[in-house]
Amino acid sequence: MTGRERRSDAAANRDRIVEAARAELSRSNGAIAELKLHGIAKSAGVGQGTLYRHFPTREHLLAEVYRHELTQLVDAVAPLLAEHPPLRALNRWLARVVEYARVKRGVMAAIEASAWQDLYLDQHHRLDEALGALLDAGKAAGEVRDGVDATDVILLLGALSRVPESEWDARAGTIVTVIVDGLRVR
Structure with missing residues (x-):
């Protein structure tokens, strides 16, 4: 895998994480307490390590x-x-x-x-x-x-x-x- 492909994959992962978090916030009517990071990672199709690399x-x-x-x-x-x-x-x-x-x-x-x-x-x-x-x-x-x-x-x-x-x-x-x-x- 080239560096460009890795960057593209990383950007796609980041976008999916943000979209999963946005969707969960909308579903929970903005209730942050219901926002579970492991659930966001799962919904985005990434591991928790990937989520935390993008969003510490x-x-x-x-x-x-x-x-x-x-x-x-x-x-x-x-x-x-x-x-x-x-x-x-x-x-x-x-x-x-x-x-x-x-x-x-x-x-x-x-x-x-x-x-x-x-x-x-x-x-x-x-x-x-x-x-x-x-x-x-x-x-x-x-x-x-x-x-x-x-x-x-x-x-x-x-x-x-x-x-x-x-x-x-x-x-x-x-x-x-x-x-x-x-x-x-x-």
């Missing part, structure tokens, strides 16, 4: 899940805008944010505060830019009111962090609907 601690794995989720959110903007009118694209994107927020809640609870702050500062501008692109497209189409920016919407989305887990399914979608309705041009 649970915190490292959770941080990578967060980065992965954020990348998927950011990367979804252009296809959504290509397929839908801006306000519908924004609404669909915010529906994805709801799932992201569920995973993020669990990650935030598990990652030490200083590490979370570093991760947030390093990555969050990407979310601001993605949301800004959706809002700008909506304003250009006359669907989104002027005077609103990404920071306003992100502050409103902060309400998701206050929804009790037992009420998540009933309330998270309603919060997004209220936000989108408030963004519409009157």
Whole structure:
């Protein structure tokens, strides 16, 4: 096996581990206590040694899940805008944010505060830019009111962090609907 093949295998293993952890967090509604690393390794089809080589601690794995989720959110903007009118694209994107927020809640609870702050500062501008692109497209189409920016919407989305887990399914979608309705041009 060449060095390139080994690197390719290692990258594929890493991707499978992250996807298995993300899937488990989604299944467990972001409950970190239910995230068993040996189960993640098994689900990813790798040994525990491989998992720990890529992610020496649970915190490292959770941080990578967060980065992965954020990348998927950011990367979804252009296809959504290509397929839908801006306000519908924004609404669909915010529906994805709801799932992201569920995973993020669990990650935030598990990652030490200083590490979370570093991760947030390093990555969050990407979310601001993605949301800004959706809002700008909506304003250009006359669907989104002027005077609103990404920071306003992100502050409103902060309400998701206050929804009790037992009420998540009933309330998270309603919060997004209220936000989108408030963004519409009157």
